Amino acid sequence: MRTTVLNLEASQIREVANAGLGRSDVLPFWFGESDEVTPDFIRQAAIESLQRGETFYAHNLGLPELREAVARYASVLHPEVASERIAITSGGVNALMLAIQALVDAGDEVVAVTPVWPNLTAQPLILGARLKRVSLEPAGGAWTLDLQSLLDAITPATKLLIVNAPNNPTGWTLSRAEQEAILAHCRKTGTWILADEVYERLYFEETPNGCAPSFLDVASPNDRLVVAHSFSKSFLMTGWRLGWLVMPASMTPHMGKLVEFNTSCASVFTQRAGLVALQRTDEVTPRVVAHLKTCRDTLVPLLQALPRVQLEPAKGGMYAFFKLDGFDDSLALAKRLVAEAGLGLAPGSAFAPQAQGWLRWCFASRDVARLGQGADRLRSWLRTSGL
Secondary structure, three states: OOHHHHOOOOOHHHHHHHHHOOOOOOEEOOOOOOOOOOOHHHHHHHHHHHHOOOOOOOOOOOOHHHHHHHHHHHHHHOOOOOHHHEEEEOOHHHHHHHHHHHHOOOOOEEEEEEOOOOHHHHHHHHOOOEEEEEEOEEEOOEEEOOHHHHHHHOOOOEEEEEEEOOOOOOOOOOOHHHHHHHHHHHHHHOOEEEEEOOOOOOEOOOOOOOOOOOHHHOOOOOOOEEEEEEOOOOOOOHHHOOEEEEOOHHHHHHHHHHHHHHOOOOOHHHHHHHHHHHHOHHHOHHHHHHHHHHHHHHHHHHHHOOOOEEOOOOOEOOEEEEEEOOOOOHHHHHHHHHHHHOEEOEEHHHOOHHHOOEEEEEOOOOOHHHHHHHHHHHHHHHHHOOO
16 A cells, blocks of 8 residues: 555544444534535435436536536626536545646645645645645634735745635635735746635625635636535535536546546436535525524634633634633544533644644534533533633
């Protein structure tokens, strides 16, 4: 087996979750998904597809009607996106890996803004790239970008910049001015941008288009930009494994070749479900966003009232990312909370070394009262632990 693979770090989030498996008394907030089931009309579309016998291979790039629907959906939110720029993928993870496979050779330099979901820093390493991390900086309970530090890190030797905004885990979001500055700089250095924008609709600030700032708003169709999306978050479809990429049209046929060598195609019945989700998005996404805002606004004050907690409400995403002063080992802390408090949170160290002592709480809960129960458990644990 390749040394690179042997040296990959296992998911610390999974490690904590495994410590709580089989325990019905644990409140699990560790994974980045809602506990709400996919809407029935989306599930029915998949069932009807299966009943029609749609169990065969599809086009590598996805069903033409789904690619067109994604293009229409993106064009409502952003300047027009042609269907020739769209590739359907088997989930957001697959979308990101395909993009990195398309752009990065072994030995290439990749810059990533961290803290970030660990897959985004592991994927370039799997391909033998050299990874350079540029960390957001914590100030109180919020994380901010030192834009000049990022621009200084991106040189003509940098093949790819990876940026996730709204960010998992911090909730940090790029401003339009920051996106314009980054894009202008990457044009000068010849650097590709891979923008993970799967949380763009899960945004709690007022904007004209109802989503977070996107690189698609400032880039031209032929810029060195690939944007990754997923049905998972905005449409409550995490287990379906369906996503898409937006890229320059000249790149799309080659992406089709990569899809063939990775997964061949996304399953047809899953794509049928995605098509209906897009057609009836107004019945799903606005309600999801409104509920997540209620969840955020319920949980954050409860945590802010606890001793030693540093936290600011996230502008986007589905996470409360907070620091518990006095703890330097996030993984050990998260395991203690599972064992001693029945509370399942993700350790900050899973996302970046700079996030030691931080914890990520996914607040995407159907039952808002469960968030209060979790906060009560943390409060009791702090008190009984003498902390």
